[in-house]
Amino acid sequence: MTEAVHLGAMLALAAVWLTAGVLADGLPDAPSARALRQRSGSVLVLATGGLAVLVALALIPAPEWSPATPRTVDPRLLSLLLPLVPAVFAAGFTLRRVARIRTATSAFTSAPGVPLPPALRAGAAHPLLAIPLQATALASAVAGTLATGWLDPAGSGAIGIIVTGLALATVVLAIRHALRHSRLAEGAITVRRASAAALSR
Numbered sequence: 001m002t003e004a005v006h007l008g009a010m011l012a013l014a015a016v017w018l019t020a021g022v023l024a025d026g027l028p029d030a031p032s033a034r035a036l037r038q039r040s041g042s043v044l045v046l047a048t049g050g051l052a053v054l055v056a057l058a059l060i061p062a063p064e065w066s067p068a069t070p071r072t073v074d075p076r077l078l079s080l081l082l083p084l085v086p087a088v089f090a091a092g093f094t095l096r097r098v099a100r101i102r103t104a105t106s107a108f109t110s111a112p113g114v115p116l117p118p119a120l121r122a123g124a125a126h127p128l129l130a131i132p133l134q135a136t137a138l139a140s141a142v143a144g145t146l147a148t149g150w151l152d153p154a155g156s157g158a159i160g161i162i163v164t165g166l167a168l169a170t171v172v173l174a175i176r177h178a179l180r181h182s183r184l185a186e187g188a189i190t191v192r193r194a195s196a197a198a199l200s201r
Contacts, residue, residue, distance in 0.1 A: 006057070007147045010079055013053045014137070014144035017083065020046035021137035024094075027101070027124035028184060033108030033116050036124060040102040047090055047098070047133060050140075054080070054087055078159070079143035082166070086135035093128045101129075122184040127177040135170045142166065 023043050030036035058080055101124050108117070142162060 007144075009053065009057055010140075010144045010147040013050060013057070013083070014140040016046055016050040016053065017133065017137040017140040020050060021130070021134035024098075024130040024133045027129070028121050028180065030116055030121075030124070033105040033120065036116055036120065037102055037105040040098050040105070040124070043098050043133070044095065044102065047095055050136065051087060051091055054083060058084075079146045082143045082146075082162070083136050083139040086132050086139055086170075090132035090136050094130075094132045097123075097126060097129045118184070122181060125177065125181045125184050127174060127181055130177055131170065131173055134173050135166070138169055139166055 020043055023039055023046065027036060027039055027043070030039055101120065104120055104123070
């Protein structure tokens with residue numbers, strides 16, 4: 001595989017994961033159960049496609065890098081390792097949760113005008129649903145930058161800075177999603193208690 005093909009594959013990988021991360025972030029904002037089902041289906045397709053591209057890149061033989069631009073760090077290996085860890089979490093946690101959300105919306109698709117139930121909205125905002133996708137998206141974007149040569153990983157501290165930056169960005173995302181999930185879950189509990197009180201009268 002040539003450098004150009006590898007670069008194109010890495011940029012495509014970044015685009016797929018970034019799109020999946022954006023869609024996952026908007027799942028709790030779906031106006032109806034039908035919209036949530038459609039969006040969650042798109043997230044499943046994109047995340048599965050991103051995993052397939054990542055596996056294909058790992059199996060394809062390494063490109064022959066130009067000797068005119070020697071590198072102390074193999075950018076292909078680094079560009080594959082960066083999105084690998086969050087992608088494993090996405091495969092283990094996110095896909096299952098998105099599939100459960102999509103299945104749960106099936107009961108409401110016959111009535112497209114029904115608002116999205118608070119419990120489903122809170123479930124769509126669960127941190128383990130969006131964080132692995134968005135962390136993989138960030139790592140894939142950095143990996144794509146490495147593949148273009150715009151970012152040189154050579155040097156004793158460059159890799160550490162990259163990994164630390166990704167870790168800090170993931171922590172910020174985790175705090176944001178945890179706060180949103182807590183707020184929506186509390187709202188779902190309040191609605192449930194109000195409904196139970198109304199039925200008991």
